[in-house]
Amino acid sequence: MSQAHSRRAFTLIEVLIALSLILFLSGSLLSYLYSLLERRDTLTKAAAQQSAAASIFEQLEHDLATTFASDASGTAGVKGDETSLTVRCRGTNLLSRGADLTDLQGCELRFSGGTLTARRLSQSPGSFETVADGVERLQLRYFDGTEWLESFDSARTGELPVAIEASLWFGEAAPAGDEGAPAPDEAPRAPDRTRTMVVPDGPVAAWKAGAS
Numbered sequence: 001m002s003q004a005h006s007r008r009a010f011t012l013i014e015v016l017i018a019l020s021l022i023l024f025l026s027g028s029l030l031s032y033l034y035s036l037l038e039r040r041d042t043l044t045k046a047a048a049q050q051s052a053a054a055s056i057f058e059q060l061e062h063d064l065a066t067t068f069a070s071d072a073s074g075t076a077g078v079k080g081d082e083t084s085l086t087v088r089c090r091g092t093n094l095l096s097r098g099a100d101l102t103d104l105q106g107c108e109l110r111f112s113g114g115t116l117t118a119r120r121l122s123q124s125p126g127s128f129e130t131v132a133d134g135v136e137r138l139q140l141r142y143f144d145g146t147e148w149l150e151s152f153d154s155a156r157t158g159e160l161p162v163a164i165e166a167s168l169w170f171g172e173a174a175p176a177g178d179e180g181a182p183a184p185d186e187a188p189r190a191p192d193r194t195r196t197m198v199v200p201d202g203p204v205a206a207w208k209a210g211a212s
Helices: 012-064 205-211
Strands: 079-081 084-092 103-114 115-119 129-133 133-145 165-169 191-199
Touching: 012 103, 012 115, 012 129, 079 115, 079 133, 079 205, 084 129, 115 133, 133 205
Parallel strands: none
Antiparallel strands: 079 084, 084 103, 103 115, 115 129, 133 165, 165 191
16 A cells, blocks of 8 residues: 555544644643743832832931930920831931021821832922832831830920831721721731831830840
């Protein structure tokens, strides 16, 4: 029998099976690539959030190094609650002309609706910029040398806090009024980022001595 007659043509069923395998393998490959892209986007977003958190914490620590309890007008150097903080500090505005080179500086931090915003005090009140979005919760606490407090006003207490702790949880923001508190039967989730900032001119405490 000749070589031409020995060849067997593909049947319709074999062709359909081959096409099905090709489509299955193509779908699996596309699903894998999509999963890689989604994971890359997640990692990129997480890295950006961590970088933003680090930058604002660094700025707060910088301003806390030269802050004060209150100025001549009675304005607090450190004033905040669980979701907002204002730190005023002494500084020099090198762009100023004339004899008055001193400038009251500092920063203001706010959390609302899943977004962390901040501004320099030398800017207008409405000039808040987004530091990080996708924030589930911000918790600020203030150590007075004895206990951690939910709010602090250095003008009212007459002294600075020993330290300030800032904790961030990334994720979907909690509904309004919930403040991100876990359900009664749900264990609290550890924060994704925490920074404890010692105030150099704050009261001396045993805890502070151990942290420095």
